[in-house]
Amino acid sequence: MESVLQVDQLTGGYSPRKPVLHGISFTIRPGEMVGLIGLNGAGKSTTIKHILGLMKQHKGDIRINGVTLEENPERYRSAFAYVPETPVLFDELTVQDHMRLTGMAYGVEEQLYAKRSERLLQEFHMNAKVNAFSGHLSKGMKQKVMIMNALLPEPPLYIIDEPFLGLDPLGIRSLLERLVKVKESGAAILMSSHILATVEAYCDRFLVLHRGRMVAQGTLDEVKGQAGAGAKTLEEAFYRLVTEGDGDEPVA
Numbered sequence: 417m418e419s420v421l422q423v424d425q426l427t428g429g430y431s432p433r434k435p436v437l438h439g440i441s442f443t444i445r446p447g448e449m450v451g452l453i454g455l456n457g458a459g460k461s462t463t464i465k466h467i468l469g470l471m472k473q474h475k476g477d478i479r480i481n482g483v484t485l486e487e488n489p490e491r492y493r494s495a496f497a498y499v500p501e502t503p504v505l506f507d508e509l510t511v512q513d514h515m516r517l518t519g520m521a522y523g524v525e526e527q528l529y530a531k532r533s534e535r536l537l538q539e540f541h542m543n544a545k546v547n548a549f550s551g552h553l554s555k556g557m558k559q560k561v562m563i564m565n566a567l568l569p570e571p572p573l574y575i576i577d578e579p580f581l582g583l584d585p586l587g588i589r590s591l592l593e594r595l596v597k598v599k600e601s602g603a604a605i606l607m608s609s610h611i612l613a614t615v616e617a618y619c620d621r622f623l624v625l626h627r628g629r630m631v632a633q634g635t636l637d638e639v640k641g642q643a644g645a646g647a648k649t650l651e652e653a654f655y656r657l658v659t660e661g662d663g664d665e666p667v668a
């Protein structure tokens with residue numbers, strides 16, 4: 417099956433003289449949820465920034481639905497939605513205003529907009545706040561607005577950076593339930609998180625990034641195999657992979 421996201425030999429970072437990422441490659445196909453894991457400073461956010469097109473790679477190729485950002489910026493950008501680790505909202509706009517703007521930006525037709533926005537507000541228990549200014553929302557509510565906005569256009573690819581920060585248990589459950597449905601409908605999800613038990617439970621495949629290199633990737637069994645005999649959980653496999661050869665505690 418054609419991949420939604422294809423990252424091929426990506427070398428990149430903030431200065432050409434000192435790359436943060438060293439030749440990383442992976443693909444995500446429709447209907448897959450893939451977990452991007454790594455220690456603090458491993459390069460997860462940098463990878464995501466390159467995929468979003470916020471940074472220019474030094475080498476390598478990134479394709480979304482078969483095109484690079486340079487080849488077709490509009491097609492590339494409209495194929496994904498992004499949930500950042502820290503909510504970015506306009507304080508003086510309401511929850512509804514944000515959703516309307518997203519709907520317009522992605523060309524979501526009026527009837528679909530009404531149906532989807534109503535469902536999202538209900539699922540994320542945000543009905544009571546629909547007319548509240550973003551600046552007056554709690555941290556977790558702001559994160560919910562970001563998530564609802566990402567889900568509204570129903571794009572083929574979701575890129576989600578540490579989505580659980582600040583969410584209450586109900587919010588986490590709503591998000592996970594929705595991501596499972598999104599995946600079942602054929603969308604692809606790249607999710608970065610430190611909550612390894614949740615990543616293990618929900619993701620189909622895993623990307624283990626360490627010091628800017630992909631040290632393992634694949635299904636849980638494949639990653640456990642790459643970590644060496646005896647790893648029973650993703651967390652155990654991860655620990656082995658990032659401490660291997662250090663002879664010491666992990667240093668990012």
Ligand SMILES: Nc1ncnc2c1ncn2[C@@H]1O[C@H](COP(=O)(O)OP(=O)(O)OP(=O)(O)O)[C@@H](O)[C@H]1O
Nearest residue numbers: 429430436454455456457458459460461462463668
């Ligand atoms: N704006 C920046 N300018 C220069 N270097 C940066 C910048 N942002 C991050 N880095 C460096 O890039 C490396 C990778 O950082 P990155 O933010 O991608 O890590 P991460 O895996 O997302 O970590 P975390 O789990 O802490 O969010 C680190 O060495 C970091 O210091």
